[in-house]
Amino acid sequence: MAAQKWVLFDVGGVLEAVDDDAWQDEWWRRWSGRAGIEDVGLDSLIVTAELPPIDLVSGRAEEFWQRLGDAMGLSGDDRAAMRADFWDAYCGEGNDGLIEYARGLAGRAGRAILSNSADGAREEEERRFGFSAVFDPICYSHEQGVNKPDPRAYLLALERMGAEPGEVFFVDDREESIAGAASVGVRGILHRGNAETIAAVEAFLRAE
Structure with missing residues (x-):
């Protein structure tokens, strides 16, 4: 057989x-602009905020989004909206x-x-x-x-x-x-x- x-x-x-080559940059421009940190790239912020590598580990997503929100100075409502917008963009x-x-x-x-x-x-x-x-x-x-x-x-x-x-x-x-x-x-x-x-x-x- x-x-x-x-x-x-x-x-x-x-x-x-x-579009895997575009969605993340577009999402980041929206939210960094909203937070008033347009001159900071996402990769740079990941390093400085010591964000966990959620592409390689499980169980640290809450920590990732908490630290990212803190680094960007976002309100609770904006943090939730940013996270939801991330998944909308990610999934298309x-x-x-x-x-x-x-x-x-x-x-x-x-x-x-x-x-x-x-x-x-x-x-x-x-x-x-x-x-x-x-x-x-x-x-x-x-x-x-x-x-x-x-x-x-x-x-x-x-x-x-x-x-x-x-x-x-x-x-x-x-x-x-x-x-x-x-x-x-x-x-x-x-x-x-x-x-x-x-x-x-x-x-x-x-x-x-």
Whole structure:
């Protein structure tokens, strides 16, 4: 009996229609301007405020947002609004066409997620898009402790899927993430549009 094939999806820019290269800068400009600290970059503030790395750790999100709010001098209401706006920007809109395609792969392939993330992403994305009904496992960097394109991120996902590299096809919108997958033997496609990605997945599933 042939081994099960898997399709491993990134989230931002793939399952979510969001510009990974723009949304964070736009969000930061909104809120740094509102706080009157327009000359301070987010990366600089992260260092000076000693914010925990919530892309690599779980359980420290409250500390992160508390320290960020303190550093920006925001009121309680503004802190809550900034946090909500962060998740709206982070999640964007669901790529319904690709999510429904993945749903339709049930019985033909395993479907999983590997995403660089921030603590809180599992809850926010589940509330908005119900990923757990389609994808299992869902591998987030803040829970695994490592980001793509580090090879360890892919190896941890393979372990959780119980799959060999040749049994997995990876979909991501960043060239460095596709290269990271290739470094451990996982083929993939740089996502630019649903039609091209779906055609590539179908070719992978048809191949012997």
